[in-house]
Amino acid sequence: MKKKHSSKKNSTFTKKTSANIDRSLKVNVKTAKGRKLSSTNWLRRQLNDPYVKLAKEKGYRSRSAFKLLEINDKFNLFKFGDSVIDLGCAPGGWSQVAVEKTNSNLYKLMQKQGRVIGIDLNPVLYISGAELFEMDFLENNFEEKIRKILNHRVDNVLSDMASNSTGHKKSDHLRIMALCESAAFFAFDYLKNGGNFVSKVLAGGAEMELQNLLKKKFSKVINFKPKSSRSDSSEKYVVALNFNKQ
Numbered sequence: 001m002k003k004k005h006s007s008k009k010n011s012t013f014t015k016k017t018s019a020n021i022d023r024s025l026k027v028n029v030k031t032a033k034g035r036k037l038s039s040t041n042w043l044r045r046q047l048n049d050p051y052v053k054l055a056k057e058k059g060y061r062s063r064s065a066f067k068l069l070e071i072n073d074k075f076n077l078f079k080f081g082d083s084v085i086d087l088g089c090a091p092g093g094w095s096q097v098a099v100e101k102t103n104s105n106l107y108k109l110m111q112k113q114g115r116v117i118g119i120d121l122n123p124v125l126y127i128s129g130a131e132l133f134e135m136d137f138l139e140n141n142f143e144e145k146i147r148k149i150l151n152h153r154v155d156n157v158l159s160d161m162a163s164n165s166t167g168h169k170k171s172d173h174l175r176i177m178a179l180c181e182s183a184a185f186f187a188f189d190y191l192k193n194g195g196n197f198v199s200k201v202l203a204g205g206a207e208m209e210l211q212n213l214l215k216k217k218f219s220k221v222i223n224f225k226p227k228s229s230r231s232d233s234s235e236k237y238v239v240a241l242n243f244n245k246q
């Protein structure tokens, strides 16, 4: 397996973070005239979510940043000098983490510099050390466009892409699995030997097919639910390590 140089900072981050997390609900949100129940529930969750608070404190654009930090703590995805493609990167939490962990902003001057490329349907505000592009991953000419940006294979392909929820569980599951499968095929074309692939999936039946597909190309494939992923969400992450391009 590709040798990883995890820094001490990497491995202690989650322990410290978990210790700081207070999960007890504090803020109550009353239903307001004209506001849908689903919006009230979302607001209540946001206001009482310790990871939302912590993301603000640490300067991360999203609470999702903690999911990638946890995944990295557990599986040592990144090292300084790595190149990363972050699919579905808005508002930018994962890209911020990838920048830190690959040194793409040359924060550590004498160490290897990585490269982070973020793609999203929506515009993303500037992140030092990341190249950010407004693009549809599912567009027919996506690969043509990406080849103009990238003329080499990368160490990590990440996908936190999620289409807007339809409210229909089965349809949402199938839509996200289709995105995830396309991201996997993209990874097969763009990963270096020894590279890693991480993608959001939703529990609901079709994830075994994806696992089986990935197992043919990677040494290790694991489903992982980070602590920072809401327990009432069916979201989890498939982590595929050590790509073998043959």
Ligand SMILES: C[S@@+](CC[C@H](N)C(=O)[O-])C[C@H]1O[C@@H](n2cnc3c(N)ncnc32)[C@H](O)[C@@H]1O
Binding pocket: 061, 062, 064, 065, 087, 088, 089, 090, 091, 092, 093, 094, 095, 119, 120, 121, 122, 135, 136, 137, 138, 160, 161, 162, 163
């Ligand atoms: C959960 S958010 C990602 C959060 C991000 N990882 C972070 O830490 O800030 C999912 C993103 O996937 C993007 N997305 C969904 N379908 C996409 C597509 N076809 N092409 C590019 N981005 C897509 C959405 O626009 C949305 O911003």
